[in-house]
Amino acid sequence: MTETVMTQIQSTSAKAVTKKSKGFGFLVPVCSLLASVLLWEGIVRFFSVPVYILPPPSSIFHTAIAQHQYLLKHAISTSWAIFLGFVWAFAIGIPLATVMTFSASLRRAIYPLLIVAQVLPKVALAPLFIVWFGFGMFPKVVMTFLIALFPIVIDTLAGLSTVRPESLMLLRSMGATRWQSFWKVRLPTALPHIFSGLKIAMTFAVVGAIVAEFVASDSGLGYVLVDARANLDMVMVFAAIIWLIVLGFLFFLAVELAERLFVKGSSHRRSQELGAGL
Amino acid sequence: MSLVLAATNESALIDLRAVAKTYETDTGPVHALARVDLKIKRGEFVSLLGPSGCGKTTLMSLIAGLATPSEGEVRIDDMSIRSPYTNLGIVFQNAELLDWRTAIQNIMLQIEIRGLDVKTYLPIARKLLAQVGLKEFENKYPDELSGGMKQRVALCRALIHDPEILLMDEPFGALDAMTRDQMNADLQRIWMQSKKTAILVTHSIDEAVFMSDRVIVMSARPASVVEDLQIDLPRPRSLDVRDTPEFNEYTAHLRARFKALGVFSND
Ligand SMILES: Nc1ncnc2c1ncn2[C@@H]1O[C@H](COP(=O)(O)OP(=O)(O)OP(=O)(O)O)[C@@H](O)[C@H]1O
Numbered sequence: 148m149t150e151t152v153m154t155q156i157q158s159t160s161a162k163a164v165t166k167k168s169k170g171f172g173f174l175v176p177v178c179s180l181l182a183s184v185l186l187w188e189g190i191v192r193f194f195s196v197p198v199y200i201l202p203p204p205s206s207i208f209h210t211a212i213a214q215h216q217y218l219l220k221h222a223i224s225t226s227w228a229i230f231l232g233f234v235w236a237f238a239i240g241i242p243l244a245t246v247m248t249f250s251a252s253l254r255r256a257i258y259p260l261l262i263v264a265q266v267l268p269k270v271a272l273a274p275l276f277i278v279w280f281g282f283g284m285f286p287k288v289v290m291t292f293l294i295a296l297f298p299i300v301i302d303t304l305a306g307l308s309t310v311r312p313e314s315l316m317l318l319r320s321m322g323a324t325r326w327q328s329f330w331k332v333r334l335p336t337a338l339p340h341i342f343s344g345l346k347i348a349m350t351f352a353v354v355g356a357i358v359a360e361f362v363a364s365d366s367g368l369g370y371v372l373v374d375a376r377a378n379l380d381m382v383m384v385f386a387a388i389i390w391l392i393v394l395g396f397l398f399f400l401a402v403e404l405a406e407r408l409f410v411k412g413s414s415h416r417r418s419q420e421l422g423a424g425l
Numbered sequence: 426m427s428l429v430l431a432a433t434n435e436s437a438l439i440d441l442r443a444v445a446k447t448y449e450t451d452t453g454p455v456h457a458l459a460r461v462d463l464k465i466k467r468g469e470f471v472s473l474l475g476p477s478g479c480g481k482t483t484l485m486s487l488i489a490g491l492a493t494p495s496e497g498e499v500r501i502d503d504m505s506i507r508s509p510y511t512n513l514g515i516v517f518q519n520a521e522l523l524d525w526r527t528a529i530q531n532i533m534l535q536i537e538i539r540g541l542d543v544k545t546y547l548p549i550a551r552k553l554l555a556q557v558g559l560k561e562f563e564n565k566y567p568d569e570l571s572g573g574m575k576q577r578v579a580l581c582r583a584l585i586h587d588p589e590i591l592l593m594d595e596p597f598g599a600l601d602a603m604t605r606d607q608m609n610a611d612l613q614r615i616w617m618q619s620k621k622t623a624i625l626v627t628h629s630i631d632e633a634v635f636m637s638d639r640v641i642v643m644s645a646r647p648a649s650v651v652e653d654l655q656i657d658l659p660r661p662r663s664l665d666v667r668d669t670p671e672f673n674e675y676t677a678h679l680r681a682r683f684k685a686l687g688v689f690s691n692d
Pocket residue numbers: 448449450455456457475476477478479480481482483484646
């Protein structure tokens with residue numbers, strides 16, 4: 148009885164400590180960010196840097212908020228591309244890694260293709276996409292998919308092979324089917340790895356969508372960027388970048404939330420350590 | 426007398442008949458087991474002692490049907506074992522608990538996989554946890570448990586479905602001496618209550634003698650049985666039994682046996 152009370156006290160105090168340090172750890176980057184924005188504002192004003200070279204943060208934020216209707220419309224277009232490309236990469240990447248885990252010959256067949264697809268500079272493909280798929284959502288989704296696929300497959304592949312052979316022996320002695328072993332042990336063991344792959348894939352997906360919009364689109368924040376630069380509207384360029392940062396951050400957060408939901412026990416902590424290296 | 430012997434032979438639950446195992450590897454064949462004949466009776470507690478790498482784990486996986494013999498036959502309950510035999514529980518050297526499951530969820534894995542009724546077995550899991558002194562820990566994750574606690578949970582998982590056979594592959598090898606003593610005492614108590622047929626792989630001569638009805642000594646690879654020693658010490662055995670001359674006679678004998686095998690060559 149006393150032991151449980153003790154462990155409870157210990158765990159709550161441990162929680163309090165982590166919360167405290169988290170709160171403090173959150174303040175530091177906010178302060179440094181704020182300081183650098185102020186410095187930027189100060190320098191631009193002091194040296195009266197022309198707006199078409201480097202606009203002051205105040206007017207950037209102003210435009211980012213004042214033009215929110217225009218920016219939101221394009222942000223939604225970009226979001227769809229990111230979301231759809233990522234979901235496709237997920238829906239195809241995980242099963243692909245799974246079959247590659249269970250069949251050595253399929254692994255040997257798919258692996259080189261995957262690497263070729265990865266080392267190939269996909270930006271160079273974008274003009275081709277216009278020819279093949281025209282303008283619009285489809286080429287964007289394809290580009291995002293292609294960029295997000297690789298980290299998902301590679302990390303899932305690594306994750307699915309981290310299972311200990313003894314664990315599988317144990318499951319077999321319980322009379323488990325292959326499917327049960329996969330579902331109950333192999334996949335959960337792989338989850339922390341899969342989620343680090345998903346996080347990388349998500350940041351890649353944002354880049355993929357923007358790159359496609361640079362070249363082969365008439366909508367999206369990437370298009371806004373190109374269009375504003377052509378008009379020498381640097382304030383809008385930066386405003387679009389700010390929207391992009393927020394967008395990328397929200398998508399990343401979504402993956403991290405999913406991770407917190409699905410990864411339990413110590414593997415959660417382990418994956419957080421892995422994630423901290425990003 | 427011979428009649429009685431014949432009868433006991435016939436009632437052997439586990440029967441290894443000239444079992445040999447050769448692993449085919451990239452660097453050529455590895456002869457793990459030469460030829461093992463071994464009969465284990467229902468309810469018997471048998472320890473396997475042998476030098477490292479001699480094939481004890483191999484022997485155990487052959488009994489569990491997790492590997493198939495290259496020659497000979499493994500029979501349990503008069504049935505030839507060719508696929509995983511599931512009426513058993515296994516404890517490995519590393520507890521092999523799943524990180525994302527709590528202690529009780531890890532035990533219940535056995536029930537889920539077998540498709541047994543969770544509601545029926547949950548109280549049994551709790552009772553087992555209480556028996557090994559982990560009542561308060563059922564909702565802890567493995568990384569909140571000590572090594573000894575993890576092995577206790579693994580033991581509960583191996584017992585919850587009330588299997589006929591309990592296989593343990595160096596279950597206490599990674600524990601400190603004191604925890605190990607405690608685990609030995611606990612295991613004896615649980616085994617005496619449940620009357621399972623138990624096979625314990627160990628490197629510790631003391632542990633083998635303390636726990637077992639029979640100690641099987643295996644030679645270096647390729648392994649065969651070089652001694653089959655009956656331990657006639659009354660049960661329940663308290664840990665003090667290790668200070669008695671009878672106990673020390675057994676351990677001294679086994680130590681001499683190992684010396685003869687060249688295992689303790691440097692002393
Ligand atoms: N799956 C396998 N493939 C190839 N060789 C194997 C395999 N499993 C075991 N071996 C080899 O068979 C021999 C016996 O191994 P085993 O694990 O049965 O020994 P052990 O007595 O359990 O050793 P230890 O006491 O160190 O646990 C070793 O030489 C080992 O390298």
